[in-house]
Amino acid sequence: MIRIRRLFKIIRIVYRYRLDSLIDKDKLPLIARLLLSPAVLYGKPSDNRGERLRKALESLGPIFVKFGQLLSTRPDLVPADICAELAQLQDNVPPFKSAKFRQIVEQALDSSVDELFLSFETEPLASASVAQVHAAVLKDGSDVVVKAVRPNIEKVIGKDIALLYTLARLLAKYSQDGRRLRPVEVIADYEQVIYDELNLQAEGANASLLRHNFEGSQLLYVPKIDWAYSNEKVLVMERIYGTPVTNIDDLKAAGVNFKTLAERGVEIFFTQVFEHNFFHADMHPGNIFVNASNPEKPSYIAIDCAIMGSLSKDDQYYMARNLIAIFKRDYRQVAELHIRSGWVPESTPVNEFTSAIRAVCEPIFQRPLNEISLGHMLISLFTTARRFDMEVQPSLVLLQKTLLNIEGLGRQLYPQLDLWTTAQPFLDKWLKDRYSPKSLFKQFKRYAPDWMEQLPEIPPLIYQALQSMQSNEKSVKAVVPAAQAKSKLSFTRKWFPWVGGAAIGSGLCLAFPQSANTLSQLPETGIILVAIGLFILLLR
Numbered sequence: 001m002i003r004i005r006r007l008f009k010i011i012r013i014v015y016r017y018r019l020d021s022l023i024d025k026d027k028l029p030l031i032a033r034l035l036l037s038p039a040v041l042y043g044k045p046s047d048n049r050g051e052r053l054r055k056a057l058e059s060l061g062p063i064f065v066k067f068g069q070l071l072s073t074r075p076d077l078v079p080a081d082i083c084a085e086l087a088q089l090q091d092n093v094p095p096f097k098s099a100k101f102r103q104i105v106e107q108a109l110d111s112s113v114d115e116l117f118l119s120f121e122t123e124p125l126a127s128a129s130v131a132q133v134h135a136a137v138l139k140d141g142s143d144v145v146v147k148a149v150r151p152n153i154e155k156v157i158g159k160d161i162a163l164l165y166t167l168a169r170l171l172a173k174y175s176q177d178g179r180r181l182r183p184v185e186v187i188a189d190y191e192q193v194i195y196d197e198l199n200l201q202a203e204g205a206n207a208s209l210l211r212h213n214f215e216g217s218q219l220l221y222v223p224k225i226d227w228a229y230s231n232e233k234v235l236v237m238e239r240i241y242g243t244p245v246t247n248i249d250d251l252k253a254a255g256v257n258f259k260t261l262a263e264r265g266v267e268i269f270f271t272q273v274f275e276h277n278f279f280h281a282d283m284h285p286g287n288i289f290v291n292a293s294n295p296e297k298p299s300y301i302a303i304d305c306a307i308m309g310s311l312s313k314d315d316q317y318y319m320a321r322n323l324i325a326i327f328k329r330d331y332r333q334v335a336e337l338h339i340r341s342g343w344v345p346e347s348t349p350v351n352e353f354t355s356a357i358r359a360v361c362e363p364i365f366q367r368p369l370n371e372i373s374l375g376h377m378l379i380s381l382f383t384t385a386r387r388f389d390m391e392v393q394p395s396l397v398l399l400q401k402t403l404l405n406i407e408g409l410g411r412q413l414y415p416q417l418d419l420w421t422t423a424q425p426f427l428d429k430w431l432k433d434r435y436s437p438k439s440l441f442k443q444f445k446r447y448a449p450d451w452m453e454q455l456p457e458i459p460p461l462i463y464q465a466l467q468s469m470q471s472n473e474k475s476v477k478a479v480v481p482a483a484q485a486k487s488k489l490s491f492t493r494k495w496f497p498w499v500g501g502a503a504i505g506s507g508l509c510l511a512f513p514q515s516a517n518t519l520s521q522l523p524e525t526g527i528i529l530v531a532i533g534l535f536i537l538l539l540r
């Protein structure tokens, strides 16, 4: 019943904001066309379709607003004019009562607020669609913030997501333009994001790991989680007093070096993605603060670690090489890397794919470096690759979104920011370090226990292989003159140096890809091959 009421509300909003004008009505079934026909009574739609969509989402409530915010970070799918409008959506939801907040905290932590805290601020610090945050002081006098999820939000989300799925399926079925937006996929992505935000224990664990990764760093600080008072429903953490990164005037007044600040933002991003392989993927300005106590060397503070990303080892490696190839405008290599990484099918025609990539990237390179957006470049690249059947992995989408956020933020702080010059040495160093003897030794140490486990299985395997070679040889022996036939084993042994040598050679190529550009990606396999080669030579 409630759902039908909600559906009617949606239909009314569709009329009011003439959202019917966004779909291709001719292809709709008669019943749907009839249902939408009263929309004309609401007058001619304004030209600004983005604004109409934004207002409609605002009228539909916080879950839709949050969805609009997510859409605004997908310029790969949503047209630029709509993206710009949706980016203005604010999820300033009226707070729920502090008495209710206390009740949630008391239930989750099984003690009264008075027992838990020395003081507790009734007025919330912030209230959004999913969670609300209050400041408090612990019994030991430390300042903390307490975050709890809105009451009954799970039910509301469940219903709204179900509705969004219905709308997405309709859009996919009846609108060609709509289909291109991959609506069902986008809703699935949103569903994942919003449910992740409900589990505060997971958010706390992410914050703890991010904090650990930047322990002792001068770049980023993450507040400490108070695990004694935290669980799935409530999160208590150290209170931070940084300047919100959007308060440019305050940062200016503090004499902050904006160039350093912007460059440090880029450095943090690349460190998270390539060194830690664990990146904060909700880097919108509301979650970033600046510690300006040393204005020449300002540092960042990050909160709200509900959405984090990490890449597979292969994706991480190919992404780094791809970025370097883009920097060098080596489009052929970009195409080859897309194929080798398996992002596009192996059968992709390299020449055609190279030209398509060149066609989108080259015009972008005609602009001054500080106007080129790496994030947009990546989006154009993925959009092109989609035409060649690339299935963009969710982790890569998260990366692309975060890169856009970081870049946007960096340019807001320091418009001359040259992301390329800041990022390139970092990537070069990362790739070089990856194949340094130290790092190879580290990998060797990491995998050695597994190899030791497998080592006893190798001699029987080799023996079996030799036996099968021997029996193959037997079958051809009939045509070999008896005088020339040698002992099978010595015949096979004659090949040992070659087989062993080949294994060592190709192993080295794999382990040190820069020395042999053709084979590149599998240093671990390379090391294993070298070990097997040595073993075969010893057998001889």
Ligand SMILES: Nc1ncnc2c1ncn2[C@@H]1O[C@H](COP(=O)(O)OP(=O)(O)O)[C@@H](O)[C@H]1O
Pocket (backbone or CB within 6 Å): 125, 126, 127, 128, 129, 130, 131, 132, 133, 145, 147, 223, 237, 238, 239, 240, 241, 286, 287, 303, 304
């Ligand atoms: N550790 C903290 N110290 C100080 N303020 C905080 C802290 N954590 C959150 N806040 C305030 O609460 C707001 C919302 O917190 P956040 O974790 O981002 O929640 P949401 O998931 O609703 O975005 C932040 O923008 C910030 O103003």
Ligand SMILES: [Mg+2]
Pocket (backbone or CB within 6 Å): 286, 287, 304
């Ligand atoms: Mg936030």
